[in-house]
Amino acid sequence: MKKFKSPLSIYVFWHPKFKEGKKYANTIYDTFSGDNEHATHAKYNIPVNYRTSKYNDDIFIGVPYSESKKNALVILVDQNMFDDPEWVIAINDLLKKKPASARIFPISFSDYAFDLNPEFLSPVQFIKTEQKSPNVGNDFIYNNRIIKYRLLESISKFIFNKKEDYDTEKDSDPPIKLFISHAKKDGLTLAKEFKSHIDSETKLKTFFDANDIADGHQFEKEIKTHINSSAFVIFNTDEYANREWCRKEVIIAKRYRCPIVAVLNLSKGEKRSFPYSGNFPTITWDNNFDEIINLILAQVISDKYNELYLNNIVDMYGLEKKYSCITLPKAPELFNYIDIENFKKENKNIKPFIVLYPDPPIGLEEINLLNDIDNNIKFITPLMLPTYIHEL
Incomplete structure (x- = not known):
């Protein structure tokens, strides 16, 4: 039997004196591995490992890169880490050994976080928080919301990338694209609001409707192409199931095994619910843009991680x-x-x-x-x- 390799493992690093470090680490664990009280609906159990303790007076900070096909290194850089020479050296040694299949996701909790490691960390885009000192403890809810979205968005791109020969050191991961499926009769306004929020507040891309198809291209072929490369978002309104193209888009998305979520916004009800519009997470519309986006990204991760995980199981056995x-x-x-x-x-x-x-x-x-x-x-x-x- 072959040795099993996880498609992805996550490692969270923080200095033991960072008072809220474990609290942030626990929420990262809940998002990617724990039950999370069904907050993301999507099911996956990505290994999340903590790196913060000391072992025989040496910082235990190693990462067994070879045990997973991809590794995400989440580094919570606060003032304690910056001021500790042992941690500065350990982080430097860690990043020196980082293969191309690993990705760094540094999070700043100090004005000096960007100077912790000029060679490997400074060129990397940080996730920035409002907490600039370990003595400031009132920003956890705000920071946690930012960190959760940014990590979901970044890791979904990291794992969703299908190119085996993709140079993760030189090239950026392609952005996640959302195909917004809606009925124009009663879903157009909501879909436009959602697209506007995506375009102005996130790094995601969208495919909205026929206006996104280049002139001279075949409509149905282009629709299929865009669905096949997207996460599929249904705005399920009263008229959605009555529209032929809405039904076609759902069937196409299922045939291509796209990540799918449905936003429910029924007013009076449906004359006939579409029988193939099911077996994926749903969320009720309540001006909850952030929740919807997190759910979509979680489903992208769930579908891709499970696909890779099960293929590894088949190979191992x-x-x-x-x-x-x-x-x-x-x-x-x-x-x-x-x-x-x-x-x-x-x-x-x-x-x-x-x-x-x-x-x-x-x-x-x-x-x-x-x-x-x-x-x-x-x-x-x-x-x-x-x-x-x-x-x-």
Whole structure:
């Protein structure tokens, strides 16, 4: 069996005298690995590791870069870290060994944070906070909101990048693009407000409507191209499911396995809800731009991390040698039989068939419905895999 490598690991560094350091680290853990009280809806368990303690009088600050395919180094630079020569040396040694597959995300909590490491940190864009001294403790809520969004946005770009040969030292990660799907009859105003907020307050990009398609290009082809490279945001209003192109866009997004979220803004209700508009996170509209954006970014991370994680599981167990196997970045649904049938058409030698999807397992009532189509297909999660391997 091959050794498993996490698609991404996060390391949070802070000086032990930074009073709120652990508090910030805990919120980063909650965002990317903990349950987070369903605040992001999206499910992933990215390893988040703390680096702050001392071990045998030496700062224990190493990172086992080779154990993960990508590593994110979040450094909380406060005055204590800047004033401690041991930490200055340790951070320098850490960054000297940083491979191209690792990314630094420094956060400033001191006016001198940018001078901690002129060679490796100074050229990097910091996440800036309002707290300039460890003695100022009233800015945590504001700072935490900024840090949460900026890390979600930065790490979603870092992990979503599909280019295997991408030079992470020389090139910037391409921005996350949001495809804003809406019904013009009753969703245009809200969609415009959302786009305006994205354009003015974030580093994200948007695809809004036909105005974003270059003249002379095929409309449907361009729509498919933009959806395929975007996170898909539905503004689900009363008229949304009545519009042919809204329904088409949802189906296209599902076929391309795009990260999808729906913003619910129903006034009177729908004549008929669209049956394929489900199995993704939803959030109710309440002028909550920040929550919506964080949810979208969390879903981008969830889908991509789960895709990479499950592919690594398949590779580690060598599943494709014994089984016909497809992976899904989210819970299975009847729509996924399209993937299954396409797989069967492309592969003549079909072995015992498993569909691997992220934990937790779905309920028995859903499994029974899926198996009504084909009782020979096993829908399993990584936790269920060892048992099913022996049974198959």
